[in-house]
Structures are given as structure tokens and as C-alpha cells.
Amino acid sequence: MQADTQLPSAPPLPGADLVDRLNAIIETLGTNFAGPDDPAAFAWPFATWADTGNMLLKRRNAANTAWATLGPLLDFHYARGNILAAVSQAAGVPTGGLWQSIINANGHALRNAAGWQICRWRTQQQVTDTAYPSISGMFYNSDPCTGTYPAEFSSAPHVVAIASRENGTGLLRITGSEVGSGTTTTTPQYRGLSASSTDVIAFHYIAVGRWFEV
Amino acid sequence: MKISFSPILSDRRLTVHKAGESLTINNVLLDFSAVPEGATLPSGAIECEFILGPVERIGGQIHLTLLLPHADGASESALFPDPIIDPADGPLELPQ
Numbered sequence: 001m002q003a004d005t006q007l008p009s010a011p012p013l014p015g016a017d018l019v020d021r022l023n024a025i026i027e028t029l030g031t032n033f034a035g036p037d038d039p040a041a042f043a044w045p046f047a048t049w050a051d052t053g054n055m056l057l058k059r060r061n062a063a064n065t066a067w068a069t070l071g072p073l074l075d076f077h078y079a080r081g082n083i084l085a086a087v088s089q090a091a092g093v094p095t096g097g098l099w100q101s102i103i104n105a106n107g108h109a110l111r112n113a114a115g116w117q118i119c120r121w122r123t124q125q126q127v128t129d130t131a132y133p134s135i136s137g138m139f140y141n142s143d144p145c146t147g148t149y150p151a152e153f154s155s156a157p158h159v160v161a162i163a164s165r166e167n168g169t170g171l172l173r174i175t176g177s178e179v180g181s182g183t184t185t186t187t188p189q190y191r192g193l194s195a196s197s198t199d200v201i202a203f204h205y206i207a208v209g210r211w212f213e214v
Numbered sequence: 215m216k217i218s219f220s221p222i223l224s225d226r227r228l229t230v231h232k233a234g235e236s237l238t239i240n241n242v243l244l245d246f247s248a249v250p251e252g253a254t255l256p257s258g259a260i261e262c263e264f265i266l267g268p269v270e271r272i273g274g275q276i277h278l279t280l281l282l283p284h285a286d287g288a289s290e291s292a293l294f295p296d297p298i299i300d301p302a303d304g305p306l307e308l309p310q
Binding site for chain 2: 086100102103104105106109124146148149150151152185186
């Protein structure tokens with residue numbers, strides 16, 4: 001609103017008119033003269049104008065002769081309270097927090113405002129219970145290990161994974177490889193190789209990709 | 215029927231309706247009544263991206279896992295969901 005912020009000093013000013021004028025003044029000041037028209041006639045030095053004509057926030061100079069532009073009217077300013085928040089974007093421009101942390105039953109994920117996402121956790125477990133056909137004494141998991149990411153990617157991420165024995169420690173004897181492609185929601189499929197037919201294995205992974213495309 | 219869940223932060227929407235041993239997932243009907251005892255239906259054989267892993271019949275009961283999309287600020291029950299066992303026919307109440 002852009003009302004005259006000065007009450008007339010000359011009587012008469014009936015009570016009902018005074019209430020209306022005061023309400024208009026309060027709204028005008030409470031919204032920083034929000035409107036498209038230059039409120040210079042009502043303003044004073046260092047008054048603030050929410051210029052909706054071009055969506056800029058402006059401040060009157062000390063001489064009360066011109067407006068200085070402070071910045072975008074509805075710009076988003078980061079502070080300690082909103083750096084960690086749900087990230088979002090519109091046409092690649094951040095509209096939410098800078099960093100978002102996700103923890104659920106499928107692991108940990110970190111998203112940032114630039115569109116990158118990192119997930120870490122482990123696949124489900126499988127047993128190396130199947131004899132490897134061409135190497136005597138070696139066994140693998142016929143059911144591949146796979147897992148669900150804690151947060152969805154916008155395209156299949158790059159994944160680094162390593163096999164791990166999950167039923168105890170012992171000799172380092174498990175290796176593995178990717179045997180099936182992953183998706184935006186699930187890790188690649190992995191099989192491991194072991195000298196034991198009873199090893200329980202899983203693949204611990206780090207996946208790096210994007211949560212929106214540019 | 216035992217339905218387990220695998221949570222994921224995602225904008226996807228999931229609706230599930232149960233009728234006997236059939237599930238309608240996002241308007242796609244999937245009938246598991248023909249899965250015999252001890253058999254495993256691999257996930258690759260099921261044209262539904264919300265079904266993870268195989269569908270099995272164990273002890274007469276169908277076991278399956280569904281991808282469970284959740285939003286930021288989801289409840290603990292959605293982030294770490296418990297399985298639903300023998301749900302009643304009708305719309306499935308999913309952890310939010």
C-alpha cells in the first residue's frame with residue numbers, strides 16, 4: 001500500500017476518518033510502501049520502498065532526493081538457520097537450503113544446492129554358496145547383492161563399491177565385481193568371490209551423482 | 215501377505231490397494247496368487263519399479279518388498295518402516 005503517511009494537522013479530523021487513515025498508514029509502513037509507483041512524495045530520508053514494478057527493494061538516500069537499490073525484493077538469504085534444509089530448485093536456481101542431510105533405513109545421503117548428491121551404505125547380504133565353475137575351491141553368491149539408495153538420483157550415479165565379509169573377520173579373501181547395472185533408485189548388482197562357501201558378504205558403496213539435471 | 219518397505223527420499227508417489235493376493239500399485243494390477251509354495255518370482259519378471267527383489271511364497275504367505283518414497287521431514291515410521299503383515303483388503307495405509 002502507498003498511502004500518505006502524514007496525518008493532517010488542521011482540523012477537523014473525525015474519529016472514523018482517523019481510524020481509516022491510521023490503518024492505511026500502518027499498512028503502508030508495514031509493507032514498505034509496496035507498490036509500483038514511486039512513493040517519494042510520502043517518504044523521508046532512509047525510508048524503504050518495496051518496488052513491485054520491477055521487484056526491487058530500495059532505500060531513500062540521506063538527502064531524500066533519490067532511491068538507492070538494495071537488491072531483489074524477494075531474494076533468499078542464507079543464514080545459520082536455513083543452510084541445512086531441504087534443497088530445491090527451479091530451472092537450476094536454488095530455492096531451498098544449501099545442504100540437505102537424509103538418513104533412513106537405506107543409509108545416508110547428502111544433497112547440495114548445486115545438484116550433487118552423495119549416498120553411502122551397503123547392499124543387502126548374500127552367501128557365497130555357489131561353486132565357481134572354472135576355479136576349484138572358489139565360491140560366489142549366485143544371487144547378486146544390491147541395495148536401495150537412501151535418496152533417489154536423477155540419473156544413475158557413479159558408484160564405487162567393495163566387498164565385505166559380514167559374518168566375522170578373517171583372511172581377506174573376498175573380491176567382487178559389478179554384474180548388473182544400477183538405476184536411479186538401486187545400486188548396481190554385485191557378485192563376490194571367496195574361498196569359503198559360507199561367507200556372508202555385502203558390498204559397501206559410495207555413490208555420487210545428481211538429484212536434478214542441468 | 216508380508217509387505218516390507220525400502221525407504222527412499224523421492225518425489226515419486228505410491229498408492230497400493232490390496233485385494234486377496236493381488237496388489238494394485240499406482241493403478242497397475244499385480245496378481246501373486248499363482249506363485250506356488252517355495253517359489254520365487256524374480257523382480258525382473260515383474261513390470262513394476264516399486265517392487266524390489268523377488269516375490270516369494272513362504273509358509274503359504276506372499277513376501278515382497280516395496281520401494282517407499284518419502285518426503286523431507288518424513289516420520290520415523292517412514293524412514294525406518296516396519297513390515298506390514300496380513301493387511302486387510304482395501305487401500306494400504308503407507309507410513310508417511
